[in-house]
Amino acid sequence: MFSRRSFLGGLSAAALSAPLLGSAPTALAGRRTATVPLPLTIVNRSGQFDNSSIWVYVVGVNLDTGEQSRVTPDGQLVPVSLDDNGSDGFADYAIPLQSSGDTTLNLPSMSGRIYFALGDKLKFKVVTGGDGKPALQYPAGWVDSDPSHSVLHDTVEFTLKADGMYCNTTMVDMFSVPLSIRLRGAQDQTTGTIPAGGRERILSGVAEHPDFAGLRQQDLRVIAPGHGLDLGAFPNTYYDSYIDQVWSKYQGTQLRVNTGDGRVFTGQVSGDTFLFDGGVQPIGRPSTRDVLFCDGALAAPNDGVTGPVAAILGAGFNRSILHNIADQPGTDPSAFYQHEITNHYAKVMHANTEDGKAYGFAFDDVAGFASYIQDGAPSSITVTLTPW
Structure with missing residues (x-):
């Protein structure tokens, strides 16, 4: 029903550990074997930047050792080191694109x-x-104070293991650069594609709602409302009246939650x-911040119950369907x-x-609405910077 990708939430500016990525579903595990390393092709169709103005970084966790690592231009997975920081205090892990045409790299097994x-x-x-x-x-x-604040950037998340490739585009933290993923293997799948002109429609569309207007950071990006709340750019009581409405409804009505594995849990507000029922831990009344980050009262432990x-409730709040649909997920x-x-x-x-499909909040994969794809026998992945 949902993947552990949902538990990522968002990295803070001072995060000292790699994100929880790629503990994704393994429904395809054991059927075939993934190609490792996996060919990664970068295609620049942005129409705004030439190849010489674009850099790629592949960073994450070595699944065998648990070490935080980065990928070199020749596809080697190397642990990060304090010695990597240059005279400016930062580590230059940039991989340049080819001067023209597409760029092909090799992805090692990692998350x-x-x-x-x-x-x-x-x-x-x-x-x-x-x-x-x-x-x-x-x-x-x-x-604003982050040293990369003024840089246009965005990201794709992935886990590549022997049992498959799991990947997604994400707007959980912010949206800046239109990206599309094509994953080929047992299937040929594409997700994340934004039609031409969509970048400005997204930036303008978010900003046209008065409470969300502060989420647009000029022409750089729009940030997720949870981050906006933490920065004082989004009201911290925004969801409060809706939470009250949901709480009032289920004081006298039962909510049924189908977790997609043959189990249905029934709940009511007290x-x-x-x-x-069914061993679910009590879930407290969430705050607006809890809803936006799918955290706090809505945190989802990896306990299978x-x-x-909690993930389905988090999705219901963000999609605003809990107040009128008593059978979840919608x-x-x-x-x-x-x-x-x-x-x-x-x-x-x-x-x-x-x-x-999009990853607009951490539990957007509930009921399959996230820009997420997986393949148990991947042969290649292509990430395209699509037209603005």
Whole structure:
């Protein structure tokens, strides 16, 4: 029903550990074997930047050793080191594109991110983590004080293992650069494609809603409302009246949550707590921030019980369908985002992708609406910077 990709939420500017990526579903595991290393082709169709103005970074975790690592231009997976920081204090892990045409790299087995920087390089920094080992600070471009704030950049997330490739485009933190993924193997799948002109439609569409207007950072990006809330650019009580409406409804009505594995959990509100049967831990009344980050009261432990229920509640709040649909998860996208209090950021993202799928919030994969694809026998992946 949902993947552990959902648990990522968002990295803080001071994150000292790699993101939780690629603990994705393994429904295809054991059927075939993935091609490792996997050919990765970068295609520049942006129409705004030539190849010489674009840099790629592949960073993440070595699945065998747990070390935070980066990929070299020749496809080697190398642990990050404090010695990688240059005289400016930052580690230059940039991989340039070919001077013209497409660029092909090799992805080793790992869990991580493919960053794209346009017009200037990103500022990664190796620091000492809480465990005393080298750790990588990732860009947090939505923060004004972050050294990469002024750089146009975006990312694709992936995990490549022997049992397959799991990958997605993401707007969980922000949206800046239109990217599309094509994954070929047992199937030929594409996701994340934004039609030409869609970038400006997204930036303008988010900003036209008064409460969301502060999420646009000039022509650089729009940031997720949770980050906007933390920066004082989004009201921290935005969802409160909707949460009250949901709480009021389920004081006298039962909510049924189907986790997609043959189990249905039934819950009802008592005071400030949503109580479910079947061993689900009590779920407290969430705050606006909890809804936007799918965290706090809506945090989803990887326990197979409370986790799936919390994820479905998080999706229901963001899509604003909990107040009128007592059987969750909702699966009709025409019913999503219709309440006046809703996640307009996610709504605009979905409205501007060719397949209607996007990762607009952390549990957007509930019921299969995320820009996520997987293949148990991948032969190649192509990431395209699509026309603006």
